[in-house]
Amino acid sequence: MVSQNAFDYTLRWWPDQKPEFLSLTPGGPKVRYLRAGQGPALVLLHSIRTQLDLFQRVIPKLTDHFTVYAFDYPGFGWSEIVPGADYREPAMREHVVNFIERLDLRDVTLAGESMGATLALTTAAVLGDRVKQVVAFNPYDYFPGVERANLLASFIIKNVRAPLIGPIFATMESRASLAGILKGGFHDPRSLPPDFIDELVKGGKRPGYSNVARAVYKGLASYVAARSYYARIDVPVTLVYGYHDWSRPAEREANRAQIKHAKMIVLKDARHIVSLERPEEFARILIETLSTARSAA
Structure with missing residues (x-):
């Protein structure tokens, strides 16, 4: 039975439609x-340690222009946790591909943030003509990843990844530690909704979630390696970076150079989590890319 927790928070900011559940393959996961x-x-593809509600400030601005789909990756948010599942990039990319194919979506705009941006790019590389364009906000494809957020993030994530003490640290997440890490994704930390932190903490208490978190953080190398797929993308790509993002300017330029049809936008007064810090800009960029694609058709 699905917990009411899977619906309560989302219905607060989007009361028009209750979230649904979908099996990505005949055997799951849901x-x-x-x-x-x-x-x-x-x-819309969410970031590391979040869920579809990351886009709560963006979705209402987009529904006159798009049919918007957002989902919690397996193991994240309120999606099914499968013991021993793989959380490296190839497995996560397969979930995105399965989601799109399961719903038979075509001419898709793929937009993601952080880990979701990398998955949007690699999914476009393998899905062919189902994808129309990609908008990638702050791709997560460099070492040491979230450890660049702040000293707290560096300390906690290093220990979560560690061989012996890692499983213990992964179970010790608190509201204060999670909020401290997430605030490292904002140029202005006041942009982080307090009730969103509460929602993430609630989901993080599910049995087995600490194993998911550890596997995701340990899988960073697979997201760096996934950059090899970028040269295979054959649709228009808009790379969007917060000026203060964790990525370095040289890393951003390397991505632009590797993608054939890429342009880059840099947003002032933004860091890593643009969807919550600059939702108006996030939505504007998506709407403008749609208009550009229509003009080119």
Whole structure:
């Protein structure tokens, strides 16, 4: 039975439609997803240690232009946790591919943030003509990843990844530690909604979640290696970086150089989590890319 917790928070900011559950393959896993709006398909892919509610300030601005789909990756948010599952990039990319194919979505705009941005790029490389364009906000494809957020993040994530003490540290997440890490993703930490932290903490208390968190943080190398797929992308790509993002300017330029049809936008007064810090800009960029794609058609 699905817990009411899977619906309560999302219905607070989007009361028009209750999230649903979908099996990505005949044998699972089941993922929670939200569908809203009308128009061309837009799939939003969330960041590390979050869930579809990351886009709570963006989705309402997009529903007059797109049919928006957002889902919790397996193991994240309120989607099914499968013991021993793989959380490296190839497995996570396969979940995104399965989601799009399961719903038979076509001419899709893929937009992601952080880990979701990297998955949007690699998914576009393998999905062919189902994807129309990609908008990638602050791709997560460099070492040491989230450890650049702040000293607290560096200390905690290093220990979560550690061989012997890692499993213990992964179970010790608190509201204060999670908020401290997440605030490292904002140029202005006041942009982080306190009730969103509470929601993430609630989901993080599910049995087995600490194993998911540790596996995700240990899988960073696979997201760095996934940059090898970028040269295979054959649709327009918009790379969007917060000026204060964790990535370095040289890393951003390397991504732009590797992607054939890429342009880059840098947003002032933004860091890593643009969807919550600069939702107006996030939505504006997506709407403008749709308009550009239509003009080119």
